[in-house]
Amino acid sequence: MEQIYHILTLVGIGIYWLLVAGVTLRVVLKRKAVSVSLSWLMIIYIIPIVGVLCYFLFGELNLGRKRAERAKVMFAPFEQWFRSLMDCQAHNPQGMGAHITKIDELCNHRMGIPALSGNTLTLQNSPSDILNSVIKDIESAQTSIYMVFYIWHPGGLTDAVASALIRAARRGVEVKLLLDSAGSARFFRSHWVNMMREADIHLVEVMHVNVLRIFLNRLDLRQHRKIIVIDEKIAYTGSMNMVDPAYFKQDSGVGQWIDVFVRVTGPTVNVLSAIHAWDWEFETGERRLPAIPECQLDPLEHHHPIQVVPSGPGMPENLISQVLTLAMHQARKSVCITTPYFVPSADLLATIKMTAQRGVSVDIILPEKNDSYMVQWASRAFYEELMQAGVRIHEFHGGLLHTKSVVIDQKFCLIGTVNIDMRSLWLNFELTLAVDDEQFTKQLYWQQCDYMRQSKTIDAKQWKQRSLGHRFKERLFYLFSPLL
Template identity: 75%
Template sequence: MEKFYHFLTLASIVVYWLLVAGVTLRVVLKRRAVSISLAWLMIIYILPIVGVLCYFLFGELNLGKKRAERAKDMFKPFEQWFTGLNDCNAHSPETFGRHIYKIDELCNHRLGLPALSGNTLSLQSAPSDILHSIIKDIEKAETSIQMVFYIWHPGGLVDSVGTALIQAAKRGVNVRLLLDSAGSPRFFRSPWHTMMKDAGIEVIQALEVSPWRIFLRRLDLRQHRKIIVIDEKVAYTGSMNMVDPAYFKQNSGVGQWIDIMVRVTGPTVNVISAIHCWDWEVETGKRMLPSLPECHIEPEQSPHHPIQVVPSGPGMPEHLIHQVLTLAINQANESVRITTPYFVPSADLVETLKMTAQRGIEVELIIPLKNDSLMVQWASRAFYSELMYAGVKIYEFYGGLLHTKSVVIDKQFCLVGTVNMDMRSLWLNFELTLAIDDEAFTEQMYQLQQSYIENAHEVVLEKWQQRSFYSRFLERLFYLFNPLL
């Protein structure tokens, strides 16, 4: 019996060694950033068995066989639809500003998707104003309402949105609602789910979380977009989930969530609708491409308000949003101002920010003082010193959980949407960003960012260097886990 246990022990060691060696080879042979590969190797070696299990669950982009095949088959028809927008006179590169011109080139060559002019934009930052605006537009809907959200959290004015959707469905409006399974568990357990389905609303659970799927698909791959399209005439996107901040995560100790939404009309609405249709087909297999927009842009019309829609996620060209972000920052001549709730950037993005500051551009980063993820909070701080040494100014916002995702370049051009500056948003999730070449809108966004700074304190390098050894240890510890953050 003793020999049997000895043999079993040796066999277990050999099997585990082979497993670790196999996973190590897989990590090394994958073509990705060296920093990510090294972080995964550290996790695998520091956390025996658990590290290997984490890699199988979270280490590779795995949409699941059925969805992956569907996304591959979908790309060509969607690319053809996108390319058709180039024939629309709303695509007029000769009128574009220098910031969006290069981004239009990039997105057009990689996805066939051009920037389009002739839009109107409204920046909304007060939660009650946002929700009342959405309700008002839903009440005017005549034919269709399409929605995608990561989180739908019942309570407060969100219940009024739900009521408006049910009333719209009862008067014959086609309502399609796609909600992330991990982000909206409370909704799917609530009476609202049943009431909406009974009213004829199509409610689909995106990327369903289930123990049976644990090894079939990467579990932290999430549907993170926030989209509303009404009658293909009005669209909303931005950082705000379908939540009323006064009723959401009140016990988390971070204060109310601070968000924005952008209300859009014009040709870009049809493009945002097409992104919803992409998500709907990935999940259901049903194709519902919208009509191409009607574009009647007069040559003398000014300003043109061009918008480049930049989607990302499995099935889309890899790293597109990361490329757009890098390209936008590299074009800065005067200033770069960024707000993000989760700051765990890639090594490439860190170098881009440092280089931009080192060439004399004012670079400002605004992030929340308190975060709903302690791991992210500590990992973010691991980047402070090298960024401040390079000249980047860092502000910690103390007025709540600053959830706005925005980048303003030279006070003339901006990026707004759903994308956090972390590995999951930039490389993994279904996300959406609008690149907006509109000085009046950008000025509004810049002033809103300024209001965030007025409710923040600047991190001073000399004082930061005096932080405790305990803080430094936690920063470096959680930095190692950045592939999971």
């Protein structure tokens, strides 16, 4: 009997090492970034069996067969729609500032999306103001309301938004609502689902989490965009999910979530509508391309060019990462970044350090307490080398700072749904706006300054004296950066 157990043990070990060797070969042949490949190999070797399982679940971008096929055929008609905007008056490269011109060129060549002028932007930073503004615009809707959110959490003013949508649908407004299955899990267990569907709201659960298909679809591929489009005339986007912070994650110990939203009117609204249409077709197979926007510009008004930059499966890889890099390379005086989750790729980390090393003032504002324990410690693994390069790091103590923003030279900004981590920049469906509007950018910068006033700036000398246990946790969770 002992001999049989011995043989079975040897066979098990042999199968395991063959599996490890096969996964190792697959990691190498996939030609990921070297840092990502090395991180995965360490996880696979350091955590037996679990590391291999994690790679199968999270290591590769697996859409599932139907979605992958749909994504391939979608690109051409949407690209044609985007390229049709280049001939309208709102696309005016000669009237653009230096910062956005290069980003416009990049997005034109990679996806056909031009920067469009003739917009108005309003920065909103109070949850009650944001939600009441959305409710007011929904109540005025005449023809259509399109939404996509990662999290919809019932409670507080969010319920008032849901009620307004139901009333709109009952008076004949077309309502199409996309909600991520994982992020909005509590919503899909609530009574609101049946109430909305009974009111003829087209409600779709995106990227459905199915335990039986864990090896066929990547579980952590999420729909992370936040978009509202009303009557093709008004749009909202930004970092805020459809939540009332006073009713959301109150037991997490991180305080209320701190967010901003941007209300947009003008030609860019139709581009945001097209991104919603992309997501709708990707999930349902139904095509809905919006009308080409009216492009008449008043020569006496400020034009405020906006470049919409989307990312996600089926779209050009690394586009948002490239836009971030391009924006920072153009900085001459200052860069200020806010993000709740900071686990940058090696290339983006090098760009941030080089920006500071060439004399540009660089500030990064992160939450002191994070709802992700792993991300909080992995982020701190970057502090020392960033501070050595001259970057100032501020830890915000007024809640979970969830705003995702980059301000360049106080003249140009990026604002949207994108975190500075691998999942946002490589994996998820995301959206950012590149805004060439000095007045709006200054408002966003003043908001960042307010965050800094509620923050503690990390002292480099004190940081070097942190405990060995502190350092160990940093390095341990840094190994998991491909999963964060």
